[in-house]
Amino acid sequence: MTAKITLQMDPPLLGFEEINTYILTPVEDNPYFFWLEAEDGPKFLLTKPEYFFPDYLQQVKSFCMSNRAKKEEHAAEEEPDVYVIITLADKMEEITANLLAPLFVYRQKRQAAQIVLYDSDFTTRHLLFPPAEHRSCG
Amino acid sequence: MLILVRKAGQNLVINDNIIVKILEVKKDQVKIGIVAPKEISVHRQEVFEMIKEANRNAAVKKAKLPKIQIPRQK
Numbered sequence: 071m072t073a074k075i076t077l078q079m080d081p082p083l084l085g086f087e088e089i090n091t092y093i094l095t096p097v098e099d100n101p102y103f104f105w106l107e108a109e110d111g112p113k114f115l116l117t118k119p120e121y122f123f124p125d126y127l128q129q130v131k132s133f134c135m136s137n138r139a140k141k142e143e144h145a146a147e148e149e150p151d152v153y154v155i156i157t158l159a160d161k162m163e164e165i166t167a168n169l170l171a172p173l174f175v176y177r178q179k180r181q182a183a184q185i186v187l188y189d190s191d192f193t194t195r196h197l198l199f200p201p202a203e204h205r206s207c208g
Numbered sequence: 209m210l211i212l213v214r215k216a217g218q219n220l221v222i223n224d225n226i227i228v229k230i231l232e233v234k235k236d237q238v239k240i241g242i243v244a245p246k247e248i249s250v251h252r253q254e255v256f257e258m259i260k261e262a263n264r265n266a267a268v269k270k271a272k273l274p275k276i277q278i279p280r281q282k
Contacts, residue, residue: 081249085260086267112267157266168266171259184263186255194262 073175077106077175077182084171084184086112092182094175104153116153116173122198123169127152130172133187150174155184156198166195 074095082090089111097103102121107113119126130152134193153173159167169192212220220228226248229241242250251259 081247083263084251084256085263114263114266117267155263155266157262158268168259168262170255171262184259186251186259188252188255194258 075177075180077173077180079182079184081183094182103156106153106155115156115158117156117167117198119152119167119169119172122167123196126169129190130185130187132143133190134185137172148176148178150176153186157195163197163199163201165198167198168194169196172195 074093077092077094077171079090079092082088083183086108089108092106092108092111094116095105095107097115102117104116104118105113106116111170151174153169153175154167154169155171155173159165169187171184171186171194173184192196214220214230215227216233218230220230222228225245227243229243230238231241232239244250
């Protein structure tokens with residue numbers, strides 16, 4: 071879908087405070103995943119939550135609406151694209167997504183930020199392919 | 209460490225652009241409001257550490273890359 075985009079991470083990702091510039095690219099030949107990579111820095115696999123966690127986007131939106139300070143600040147701003155960071159594992163069923171702290175991407179401004187969904191039930195480790203789903207698709 | 213005693217309804221000013229408001233005190237909980245410029249990030253420490261760790265774990269090691277199979281949905 072969308073091509074490569076250079077993003078300023080503001081504020082920087084926690085744990086990677088010294089890195090500000092990342093390049094977001096779709097994973098070749100796979101529409102569900104994206105690479106977020108810093109030159110000479112870390113590389114992350116991302117996905118869009120709507121592919122794996124159908125109700126999630128709505129919950130993110132209501133979080134943003136209830137956060138009044140944010141709402142005022144961002145009132146005139148573009149709606150962000152929401153991505154989640156994936157932690158790969160050796161076994162596919164152990165791959166997780168960080169739903170507690172999604173990544174908001176403002177394409178027009180070429181900015182991104184990791185937002186923490188305080189007071190939510192989300193964690194940093196949600197299974198991308200939960201066992202039940204595995205069984206049902208044989 | 210600077211230690212100050214405040215009551216509910218009282219504030220602190222840090223560096224003339226950050227205001228810490230003590231909103232409510234009940235039993236062992238304190239409700240705090242923070243007014244700060246946008247570029248100042250405020251986190252609960254335990255969550256801050258958790259996300260830091262999660263991000264570090266999520267970083268894909270470059271040396272390993274060729275071996276990683278990107279999962280496809282179904």
